[in-house]
Amino acid sequence: DTGVSQDPRHKITKRGQNVTFRCDPISEHNRLYWYRQTLGQGPEFLTYFQNEAQLEKSRLLSDRFSAERPKGSFSTLEIQRTEQGDSAMYLCASSLEGGATGQETQYFGPGTRLLVL
Amino acid sequence: SQELEQSPQSLIVQEGKNLTINCTSSKTLYGLYWYKQKYGEGLIFLMMLQKGGEEKSHEKITAKLDEKKQQSSLHITASQPSHAGIYLCGADFGNEKLTFGTGTRLTIIP
Numbered sequence: 001d002t003g004v005s006q007d008p009r010h011k012i013t014k015r016g017q018n019v020t021f022r023c024d025p026i027s028e029h030n031r032l033y034w035y036r037q038t039l040g041q042g043p044e045f046l047t048y049f050q051n052e053a054q055l056e057k058s059r060l061l062s063d064r065f066s067a068e069r070p071k072g073s074f075s076t077l078e079i080q081r082t083e084q085g086d087s088a089m090y091l092c093a094s095s096l097e098g099g100a101t102g103q104e105t106q107y108f109g110p111g112t113r114l115l116v117l
Numbered sequence: 118s119q120e121l122e123q124s125p126q127s128l129i130v131q132e133g134k135n136l137t138i139n140c141t142s143s144k145t146l147y148g149l150y151w152y153k154q155k156y157g158e159g160l161i162f163l164m165m166l167q168k169g170g171e172e173k174s175h176e177k178i179t180a181k182l183d184e185k186k187q188q189s190s191l192h193i194t195a196s197q198p199s200h201a202g203i204y205l206c207g208a209d210f211g212n213e214k215l216t217f218g219t220g221t222r223l224t225i226i227p
Contacts, residue, residue: 033215040219040220041220042207042219042220043217045214045216055213056213056214093160105165106162107162108160108161108162110158111159113157
């Protein structure tokens with residue numbers, strides 16, 4: 001079963017360092033989403049791609065955050081100059097847009113838990 | 118999100134008992150998704166509702182969407198330890214992304 005995968009699962013870094021996370025979506029899915037979840041809260045939308053085009057970015061995504069999906073397959077999320085407030089679970093989801101009704105369901109990966117010291 | 122309210126925040130239920138979790142939107146929903154999350158893990162898709170009055174069931178879990186498409190409930194019958202976790206409702210407001218409630222933490226006690 002090739003679901004959404006994320007790497008790494010856990011990341012501990014020092015404040016000021018850069019980190020990069022990777023997401024591999026379900027293979028036939030053309031949409032890929034990034035969400036951030038802090039303790040006791042639901043996930044919050046960060047950005048999404050349709051194929052390789054980044055179509056929307058949340059105002060939560062400061063200029064220290066950048067996401068790419070260069071070939072319309074896997075995606076990377078980079079955080080530059082990390083701050084303690086960046087500590088959270090970063091979740092990736094993918095979906096198939098333009099398919100049959102119900103196929104637009106977003107399926108989530110296991111997440112990358114980031115701790116900034 | 119203030120657009121989506123989920124209740125209760127936490128629930129402790131004796132094994133074998135029924136329970137209901139509610140999700141209320143301030144706006145009409147295009148779709149409503151229910152997910153389950155184990156602590157520290159990703160979200161597992163449970164069910165998606167799109168039509169007013171729609172009801173779906175899977176095993177012992179039933180989800181409903183009201184006619185006005187602003188309120189959904191998730192009902193678990195004869196709860197089991199495997200039902201423990203965090204239940205999240207996610208709203209599709211027609212803007213390509215999901216807006217989530219804060220979640221309901223469900224604990225099942227023997």
